[in-house]
Amino acid sequence: SLSLGIGYAPFWLDGKTYAFVYTQENTQEIRSGVVGELLPQPILTLDDLLPYLPNESGQHPHYRFSYAFVEPSVPGKLFVAVLDTTSQTIYVLAVDYTVGDAAHGDAAHGDIALLMQAGYHSGGMLSLSPDGHWLLMTGFAQDDPATPYVTTLFMHDLRTGVTRSLRMGDVYNFVGGSEFDWSADGKWLAVMLGTEGFVLSVPDEDYIQFVPYTGGLCAAVSWIDK
Known part of the structure; x- marks a missing residue:
């Protein structure tokens, strides 16, 4: 051994x-x-x-x-x-x-x-999109001292070197689970926004759609098919 x-x-x-x-x-x-x-x-x-x-x-x-x-x-x-x-x-x-x-x-x-x-933050996630084009990380944004504990999704395009960001909401609203998830084909990205709803996005096409909901806390998002 x-x-x-x-x-x-x-x-x-x-x-x-x-x-x-x-x-x-x-x-x-x-x-x-x-x-x-x-x-x-x-x-x-x-x-x-x-x-x-x-x-x-x-x-x-x-x-x-x-x-x-x-x-x-x-x-x-x-x-x-x-x-x-x-x-x-x-x-x-x-x-x-x-x-x-x-x-x-x-x-x-x-x-x-x-x-x-x-x-x-201890619950941060880091992963690649299924097609290997996007590197995603969750953490706290450091450019706004007024909101130091707002969880932000950072999306780095490995082809262009450009990083985008999406404010996700108060991290203390999240009780576990996956904060974002890709569809199996790597086209669609779902991102939770705490008590407000969630976002559906196609990063390669600069498309984003906000889906509101009421009645509770979104603790996780997941795709069940492509």
């Missing part, structure tokens, strides 16, 4: 290569290895990301990896979430990576880009 060390947030890079966030004293890095082969090796460290992480608050930042993932619809991209616990800001970065010789369990990273940032 292999001792992998102390870590969390495991995920797969491909059918044989696993990865996870490794943590030991002051060391935090993403390590990868092959099932049944050798010890996992570091492929990305916090130091690699520091040049891409702004410190807009002026405070001394304290970064840690939250999690990372890959999606088959966006090959060669590793999406990484990093939390600054000082400013409570979550940053999402895209990292180009390659998996090397599976017999040696090696992988390497390439270009790095900061995609989005938001005020962190």
Whole structure:
């Protein structure tokens, strides 16, 4: 058996290569290895990301990896979430990576880009659209001090690099469940708005429709077909 060390947030890079966030004293890095082969090796460290992480608050930042993932619809991209616990800001970065010789369990990273940032809240979600065009994240908007705890959906277009945002409402109205959901074909996006209703959107066509309702709290949205 292999001792992998102390870590969390495991995920797969491909059918044989696993990865996870490794943590030991002051060391935090993403390590990868092959099932049944050798010890996992570091492929990305916090130091690699520091040049891409702004410190807009002026405070001394304290970064840690939250999690990372890959999606088959966006090959060669590793999406990484990093939390600054000082400013409570979550940053999402895209990292180009390659998996090397599976017999040696090696992988390497390439270009790095900061995609989005938001005020962190514990119930935040991060996911890709089924077609791999949109990266979605929920968090607190940081551009309006008057409404610091309004949950906002950030939608980053991976083709153009443009990020849109949609205010979802008071986060304390949400009691769990999925805050947004894609139709199976990846065209339609449903987003809940707390006590007001929900939104149906086609991001690729800049279409949005508000659907009001009365009689209670919308705790989750989900598609049952395309």
